[in-house]
Amino acid sequence: MRTIGLIGGMSWESSAEYYRILNQGVRDRLGPTASASCLLWSFNFAEIEELQHRGDWTALTDRMVDAAQRLEAGGADVLLICTNTMHRMAGAVQDAVGIPLLHIADPTAGRIKSAGIGKVGLLGTAFTMEHDFYKGRLAERHGLDVIVPDAADRATVHRIIYEELVAGKVLPESRDAYRAVMARLVAAGAEAIILGCTEIMLLVRPEDSIVPLFDTTAIHAQAAIDLALGE
Structure with a gap:
């Protein structure tokens, strides 16, 4: 099983749903004790929201790239950005790592x-x-x-x-x-x-x-x- 790297916390309400769906889905496919191999980097969404509404997409890109690189260094084999909006910088994130980003x-x-x-x-x-x-x-x-x-x-x-x-x-x-x-x-x-x-x-x-x-x-x-x- 590959390890899934989750860039989450945007917001944690939906990141919790990702975690639930991933683990339930793996259990359904592999058996009752199976669960997903995953790593989660969770942002403080208050900081992300402020930058979004200020239009500071450069700072947001820097944060997303940093999170992606940390997950890769931690052993993630594939990346997910757990929000639609932050796929605005999906290209920059993909360029910064050597593992695939699954675009939503x-x-x-x-x-x-x-x-x-x-x-x-x-x-x-x-x-x-x-x-x-x-x-x-x-x-x-x-x-x-x-x-x-x-x-x-x-x-x-x-x-x-x-x-x-x-x-x-x-x-x-x-x-x-x-x-x-x-x-x-x-x-x-x-x-x-x-x-x-x-x-x-x-x-x-x-x-x-x-x-x-x-x-x-x-x-x-x-x-x-x-x-x-x-x-």
Whole structure:
């Protein structure tokens, strides 16, 4: 079994889900006493959030590269960035280490294409929805047509992530707000919705949408299990 290096703590709420999915998945495949071989570098998300909203992506890149190199030195064989937003610096992280980085968008796109879906709605932080590092990869590498909510809906989605979900708050009124945003994406032509922030799965369930939901947290972790077990 390969050792999985997790760059987490962004936020720890979703990193805990990664840890659970990885260990349950390995146990399901290898037997009741089996668990994942993994290392976790967990950031103080308050520091990361401040740098994100200041737009200091250089400092953020430096921190991510440092974490990746520490995990590699500690014995990791493959890396996961346990957040969609911080894949903005995935290229720099990959260039700084000699082990593979499993990009969260790639297994997600694979699942979507396997389902025969070509046009998807994307939910995530404002950084993920508005910048091209994520949408561009889905479009250019995988041929997907990606649409995002309008400005008001993007603000709502982003606010709920940073004010509630990263703090472990799951509110019924916020679930209703996400349902409405997803319905508007479907009305705009989305055949499925990407839950493109690793905390959204804490709030939204399949029954909240009339089209399929693709949970990047679960898909990413499951792809890591495949890679770790050589499948």
